[in-house]
Amino acid sequence: MTGKIEAILIAGPTASGKSRLAVELAERHGGVVVNADSLQVYDGLEILTARPSEADLGRVPHRLYGHVDPRTDYSAGAFLRDAEKVLEDLRRQGRLPIFCGGTGLYFKALLGLLDRMPEVPSEIREKWRARLAEEGPEPLHGELAAIDPETAARLSPRDGQRIVRALEVSEAGGASLSRLQGGGGEALIDPEQARMIVLTPDRAELRQRIAERFDVMLEAGALDEVRAFETAYRGAVATAGKAIGLAELSSYLKGNMGYEEACERAVTRTRQYAKRQETWFRHQFDRRWLRLSPEAAISKVAEL
Template structure:
């Protein structure tokens, strides 16, 4: 262990070197890497979601990677319950948990900064998803405005997924989502006993890393992976289908887009996503999160003293 430090949290935009740092720190401190990325939890897209390599998996224990069925819409609440079980096991075995990922909501949930939402029964979820498909997002936005005007005011009438989510959570919790969001969840990690890092790569370098990584994905078999995924999970959920590259490669496989066009679009979307992540971390993470440059020349620049 590292003195009073009970956990390390590593956030950062996609392709910034989080996983590499996490593995190095896990080796240094007898720790284990715990996923904090909302797409890497899903089975079936190991290459496309940049899950840890077999070599990294062999170096240190990894948890919460690829354990969710792609047909499931996995929530931050479900992640928190899974993370609690992993934390209990790691602490019992004296291993330092090192959370690594790019999903800011997962980190906020771990620190108790996200509201605990009620479990949504399948029949309620299916009802609102069916109505979304049949009536469209604007009609459901009108329904949301009637029962929860505060939440409706901050959601675009075209954002069907978030509108449906607000309605299903409100019905399951028997209260408007705006009332359920009280701002106080149960913390699994004490921020005063954790080292929290945000990787801040050079923008131009990150753009190049993103392009190079997607080309490596193609070389590693991403096209065959998508072909198998679409055959195995034709009814995959909305969340997993947000994996960048899935729609683009599927369009190529269906003959609707050339490979170069699919590659270019996937790289552009990944760069846009990285920019949104950087903006989110800058506005949502306070001064307790240490900003650090990513890997340079094979070693971690300004490395954390943990």
């Protein structure tokens, strides 16, 4: 690795091989893998969110995995606050942070391309949650459109969780969510002193990987994980509840969906999600990001 590098950032669609590359680089450079995925932060969903394996956890240190209660919301602002503490710790130790994940907003937050999101007081959060339960999402979407038409245009009128999040952040921060995401935040990582990689797998290969990975998840005990999750975290309606495969396998366990249909729907949703991620990275990440196939990235480990 030439020059002074203060961090490595690895983004890419789900199932593209990010974790493998991160571990290889952490071993080579004495680094620590830091999670930058909005679902892998949650406890109780190791299998369905494809968190690092026990073998990988034993090879190199990992941070910010499974540390959030699934019954709570977790935002880019919360991630930034946690990442700041991790970076301070790793810099004291002289360890190289290797951020790895598929949540683009987390990377933008690290690079100062988002304003720092305000912490939302419980009374504000409870007020909007109560209104959502009482009125439903569509009236609240109308209110959001009046104060933040840009954000409202991006959200479905039925997406109650994201609508409420935008409203509560706007109230707590005194500005619309779109304005807060305008790029005036303080960077935790200088992009000129970071190596930034986006994995770009072949589309057909990625579709096959996604299907094969879901089979591996089932063999590893995904159904038992869903049973345990719903027992331990009944009523989890925050972001964790959106983990792909959770609703489908839960429907199968409750007798509301056949096994094959549940698996097919989960694989299809994962492929759709991967396509959205690829589109987002293509449009949101600039030329400073090195775009590599997973195979090329692994072969270039010695140069990174």
